[in-house]
Amino acid sequence: MKTVLSGMRPTGKLHLGHLEGVLKSYIDMQDTYRAFYMVADWHALTTNYESPEMTGDNTLEMFKDWLSVGISPDKAVMFVQSAVSEHAELFLLLSMLTPVPWLERNPTYKEQRQELSGKDLSTFGFLGYPVLMAADILVYRAEVVPIGEDQRPHLELAREMVRRFNNLYGNFFPEPQEILTKYPKLPGIDGRKMSKSYNNAIYLTDDEKTVNDKASKMFTDPAKIRKNDPGHPENCVVCAFHRIYNAAACETVEAECKSGARGCVDCKKQVAVKINERLAPIRLKRAEIDKDPGMITGLIASGNAKAKAAAGETMKNVRKLMKLA
Ligand code: TRP
Ligand code: SF4
Numbered sequence: 001m002k003t004v005l006s007g008m009r010p011t012g013k014l015h016l017g018h019l020e021g022v023l024k025s026y027i028d029m030q031d032t033y034r035a036f037y038m039v040a041d042w043h044a045l046t047t048n049y050e051s052p053e054m055t056g057d058n059t060l061e062m063f064k065d066w067l068s069v070g071i072s073p074d075k076a077v078m079f080v081q082s083a084v085s086e087h088a089e090l091f092l093l094l095s096m097l098t099p100v101p102w103l104e105r106n107p108t109y110k111e112q113r114q115e116l117s118g119k120d121l122s123t124f125g126f127l128g129y130p131v132l133m134a135a136d137i138l139v140y141r142a143e144v145v146p147i148g149e150d151q152r153p154h155l156e157l158a159r160e161m162v163r164r165f166n167n168l169y170g171n172f173f174p175e176p177q178e179i180l181t182k183y184p185k186l187p188g189i190d191g192r193k194m195s196k197s198y199n200n201a202i203y204l205t206d207d208e209k210t211v212n213d214k215a216s217k218m219f220t221d222p223a224k225i226r227k228n229d230p231g232h233p234e235n236c237v238v239c240a241f242h243r244i245y246n247a248a249a250c251e252t253v254e255a256e257c258k259s260g261a262r263g264c265v266d267c268k269k270q271v272a273v274k275i276n277e278r279l280a281p282i283r284l285k286r287a288e289i290d291k292d293p294g295m296i297t298g299l300i301a302s303g304n305a306k307a308k309a310a311a312g313e314t315m316k317n318v319r320k321l322m323k324l325a
Contacts, residue, residue: 036140073303130158134162138161139311152180189201189237215275220267
């Protein structure tokens, strides 16, 4: 069995964009891989070090989101990065052999520093983000890593660190391969990318009424003003949701929209029903989880212990290869 590792920063609750993207790969891969799924709380601190209290609460919420969509602790090791100090040790050792210019050249680093210009990110920790991420992956000797497009430069850096390590100390780490999560075209309700920071997301924890509300606010074809105006479904957010959550009827929706037989108000109501159908079992599962807070604490502790055991094995070998105690 090959090993997969992936992580998500606990910066807020998860939404449909996550569900139809990265969470799908998590769920698919837990059956056929030795799977490690990590809440990357140290990575969250690289940008949120001024408000650490957020990270703690979000970590618990993230576990609940994961469980509610069907990631199973019987199949995957679910754990918290900061509970496995071996990641920090490997981060330190990898930093010995990582040239600073590799990190400064990283396009994601440059973009993020510009985007988050309100924060002081001239820190050592933020520059070292990809080194920590490489440590996360390598400490389980993971072969595959499902990630989003923005994380590709980080994975390339991880491979460069592997090549350098293997050259210097002996062939030990596999070069991790990325699996790009194939996001279907799921926009936010305003047509931009679904994202917490755009305030356009539908969350896994949204109740039925909230979903109805958000669906009613989705952006539609601006050329379709009256019910009987012919519309252009390709320009419509509602249609994009029909494509994913109402696939069987999607052709009808498009044809009726184009011919003017369909009005936007009804169209939105229908799509809300479908989104609510998708979320119903997730809501049920979550209600079950919330009934038993002890269960989740136990589960996190046991995931952390399993991760620590696996990471500890790797570190024994790394220390030997690097002539350390
Ligand atoms: N940097 C990733 C993100 O923001 C999260 C992450 C941390 C990660 N460590 C990882 C992803 C290791 C894959 C593998 O999305
Ligand atoms: Fe969009 Fe439906 Fe209105 Fe067509 S009828 S523009 S698909 S909401």
